[in-house]
Amino acid sequence: MEKFDVIVVGGGLAGLAAAYTLAQEDLEVLVLERGDYSGAKNVTGGRLYLNPVRDLFPDLWKKAPLERFIAHEEVAMMAEKRSVTIRYSGEELRQEPYQSYSVLRAKFDRWLAKQAERKGAMLVAKSRVDEVIIENGQVVGVRAGGDELHADVVIACDGALSLVAEQAGLRQPGNPHDFAVGFKEIIELDPAVIEDRFGLEGNEGAARLYMGEVTRGKFGGGFLYTNKESLSLGIVVGIKDLMDGSPQVQAPQLLDDLKQRPEVASLIRGGQTVEYSAHVIPEGGLKALTKLYGNGILVAGDAAGFSMNIGVTVRGMEYALASGYYAAQAVLKAREAGQYTANQLSVYELLLKDSFVMKDFQNFKDAPTALDNPRFFTVYPEMVTTMMSELYAVDDGPKERIYPTIKKHLTIREMWDMLGDFRKVRKL
Amino acid sequence: MSEILGLKAKLGLDVFKHDSEPHIRIKAGMEKDPRLKKAVLVCPAGLYSLNDAGEVEFTIDGCLECGTCRLACGTEVLDWNYPTGGAGVQFRFG
Incomplete structure (x- = not known):
């Protein structure tokens, strides 16, 4: 012994x-x-x-x-046929010491x-x-x-x-509600192609999140990170939602669908998938420790x-x-x-x-409940993208006025619901 | 676009080392347990499938050892352990 x-x-x-x-x-x-x-x-x-x-x-x-220091952040709200993306680039992200790396x-x-x-x-x-x-x-x-x-x-x-x-x-073995599963592909691409496609200088990297339709409205999202010579493209989705949620979908399908979205397909074109991996992620917050x-x-x-x-x-x-x-x-x-x-x-x-560990868990103890709101993954992406589509539309005949277009989507009822959602988010 | 590979081909890209016995088993008498059907939806490697008789079939080949099935189905239904040391998937990128 x-x-x-x-x-x-x-x-x-x-x-x-x-x-x-x-x-x-x-x-x-x-x-x-x-x-x-x-x-x-x-x-x-x-x-x-x-x-x-x-x-x-x-x-x-x-x-x-x-791999690469992340200099560009993007989050896309995805509806079935359209998406709206917010891109953030800040000087501080490009200054040493760099905040985060793939x-x-x-x-x-x-x-x-x-x-x-x-x-x-x-x-x-x-x-x-x-x-x-x-x-x-x-x-x-x-x-x-x-x-x-x-x-x-x-x-x-x-x-x-x-x-x-x-x-x-x-x-205890754990409650599916407190865990998500992540799965991803490593897609090899020439570094010069990566830098061109994502608008990166040298060792800069990009991070992209996709929410909404990519998980069929279930809790979670898609992600893409640039590595030196590859992309990490994957999905994270709540296990409980996968088990119970309608619509029913088998997990691997979500990633295949994400790869075919035009927003993503053009980024991974010509890349070679070299590995497929999966892992469980604890997401239950403080109460699930x-x-x-x-x-x-x-x-x-x-x-x-x-x-x-x-x-x-x-x-x-x-x-x-x-x-x-x-x-x-x-x-x-x-x-x-x-x-x-x-x-x-x-x-x-x-x-x-x-330390920051428990302070973060204490400060964000309500995050799991505040974010566990299907409207963030269904109603909002649909509403925002539909509004954009109508704002940009030029059909034959006269164009609709802008204010009534917005008002059509932001009814009193809708705004009331939004207020309710964001009251919870205030706890973050 | 990087092609849509199909799960078998995707898993074929990974390095797997053979184990002497399967590290996950459906417990005897649990083949028709409704909890098992959840595994068909959640397994990222698609190792669980429903056959024509409505029973869940399972293969261990291609297991990514994520543990999602253990959480979704529970330990009453699945005999679940990690593969023996040095066996199973060996990620080269992770």
């Missing part, structure tokens, strides 16, 4: 952030990763916002294999794993944790591939389903539910990196105190509450 200071289950962003931080303080850390390498099981949309985590890992970012996880996580190993963490790939070992109510280690491995503390960073936290009694600690165990990253959709931004990776970092800090404090009880480890929650 081998004994370590800390066992980290899952070599993704949370796990590697914890391992990196702990190894830096000379603790003996074992990271168990079930994939062939870190990142082999991980998927992002995706973009990483650096500002909140820059200072937690000051030495990391200079050489990090990030990223590919197989590449990024593999690199981060190397950095953690350089600090002294031990990484074992191709190793699935089968069981949590609990003695007298205290987590003391894990069983993986027939080996029994012990540690003072286990950090569960095993992703959105976290079977480890479930076994340790810190969470799991218990964050127990005797001898901490939970970080997606495993704890640290991912958040507030409409224009969907974020998870910064929370993973930061929660991994704070889990490591909690372990260091526990080590000083010489005990690893739930009571001692609860300092993890305090550290998170003091």
Whole structure:
């Protein structure tokens, strides 16, 4: 039987952030990763916002294999046959330090794993944790591939389903209402073509969100990010809505339809799809977070539910990196105190509450309910695009006056409903 | 436009490593459970389908290990685990 200071289950962003931080303080850390390498099981949309985590890992970012910094933001409201797009470009998006980057996880996580190993963490790939070992109510280690491995503390960073936290009694299997599923294609394109099509200079990148008809009015949306030599094009959609919602649609169809939309088809023309991936995303907000600690165990990253959709931004990776970092800090404090009880480890929650992580979750605790409004995905895209179509229309005969055209759509009744919708959004 | 590939062709682009046994199983006696039908809608790899008899059929080949079926159908219906270490999908981009 081998004994370590800390066992980290899952070599993704949370796990590697914890391992990196702990190894830096000379603790003996074992990271168990079930994939062939870190990142082999991980998927992002995706973009990483650096500002909140820059200072937690000051030495990391200079050489990090990030794709493009996002300099152009777009959101499109999609109706069945038309769309209205808002494009935002701001000087600050083009100034260093850049706010966010597109990223590919197989590449990024593999690199981060190397950095953690350089600090002294031990990484074992191709190793699935089968069981949590609990003695007298205290987590003391894990069983993986027939080996029994012990540690003072286990950090569960095993992703959105976290079977480890479930076994340790810190969470239930999860309610479909609190999760979305994301799936995407990586479409390879020549960098010069990408830069031309998206109007990018050098390493600039673009982010595009599509809402409305792309999910058939279900909670979610489409996304497109430019990488160095490829595009990430995908769909995120609420699992509950997919299960129950009318109209009935099979998930993969949504992405095929998105690819055929004229707004998207011209951007991906001639590209070569090289990978198709999918991942579950926790989107239940504060109330859906799991218990964050127990005797001898901490939970970080997606495993704890640290991912958040507030409409224009969907974020998870910064929370993973930061929660991994704070889990490591909690372990260091526990080590000083010489005990690893739930009571001692609860300092993890305090550290998170003091950080942007829990502050964000507290501030946006109403986001899941405010945004879970089918009108945002059906009525509004339809109304806005129809209005635009009529404003731009020049038919034979005289053109309708503009004000009556608008008024036709914005009836008192409609405005009353809108007021109701936006009262909820005020809580964001 | 990048072509519409069809799911089989799309999944054929991914790297999969063989596992000794399937990591997801429909529990015995649950083949006709209504909860199982949800998997047909939610699975991004389209691994669940309805046959002519109205039963849900399932194949593990092409599983992306996202866990959506576990959330949608529940653990009473599905015996759900990740593949053994080093098996299953290995994303090259992610």
